[in-house]
Amino acid sequence: MTFTAQIGNVVFQDIIYNSSGPRCTTLEELRALGESESSAIMMKSCSPEPRDGNPEPRYKEVELGSINSIGLANHGYKKYIEYAAELKEQFPEKPVVVSIVGFCPEDFVNLVTAFQNEPNVDVLEVNLSCPNVVGKPQIAYDFETSDELLAKIFQIPGDKPIGLKLPPYFDPVHTAMMAEVLKKYPISFITCINSVGNTLIIDPEAEAPLIAPKWWLGGLGGDYVKPVALANVRMFYKLLWDRMMIIGCGGIKSWVDVFEHLLAGASLVQLGTVLGKEDTACFARIQQEFYEYMEKKWYTDAKQIIGQLKEL
Ligand code: RRO
Secondary structure, eight states: OOOOEEETTEEESSSEEEOSSTTOSSHHHHHHHHHSSOSSEEOOOBOSSOBOOSOSSOEEEETTEEEEOOOOOBOOHHHHHHHHHHHHHHOTTSOEEEEEOOSSHHHHHHHHHHHHTOTTOOEEEEEOOOOOSTTOOOGGGOHHHHHHHHHHHTTSOOOSOEEEEEOOOSSHHHHHHHHHHHTTSOOOEEEEOOOEEEEOOEETTTTEESOOTGGGOEEEEEGGGHHHHHHHHHHHHHHHTTTOEEEEESSOOSHHHHHHHHHHTOSEEEEOHHHHHHTTHHHHHHHHHHHHHHHHTTOOOGGGTTTOOOOO
């Protein structure tokens, strides 16, 4: 049994793939995703120019998750166009998804334009929620700026599906305000959620924080964030289910987490922290566990589950 999914005309052979996060920056890492059971190859968020990112230590795993302040280290968008060509040749069946960031509206416009014209790229995820660049707040917390940026992005010609990576919202009023903005544009999907930004983990032995950059604050992922992710998936699903797909991301490390994200309203799910911890073997493991459970419950199609959370 497999559950397939479709974003626009792009077919995903399964509903589980990687998030733009750990292990998707280099061509070697992207090839490993191609060879794995990940249903797509998602790339690390790229910027107009290559970036070294923030100083080390900038990524740490802990029992319940991970904290990062990578600071958008990437090879620059031109390299990801080259990588897409190589990946398509080697893995022609796998959707190649790019993740785009910019430091001003023109950056976003230039990168979306470049990727819309790139035959080896299938789907665009525009990252409006990087928490780790000093002095650059997460765009999607500013509804007016987001609206202005989306107006520019959705004027660009091209037929590739475009989605947005959103930060977690912590108040339903803000979720509803963002949903009103999103409704104005032909957005194919939203990915909920990026890491929970600007958190502090302390090592009590060392009496020190775990990471160095940005006053030791970083984006939290893993078990810690699953309830936040589920709440965002659910709230946006209730508001936008008839207009765009929701992609669940946050705290998925076993079949039960996939199942919960689908019940909340996700159509596909992405793995981040668990990919960092287990490497690409996590895809086959979680898929297998998930399909075993689906067979036990006689589910044959993800549509029987998506959004079907029982209301009390
Ligand atoms: O590179 C990063 O520090 C980073 C990015 Br762009 C992002 O979107 N989310 C995150 O947790 N880290």
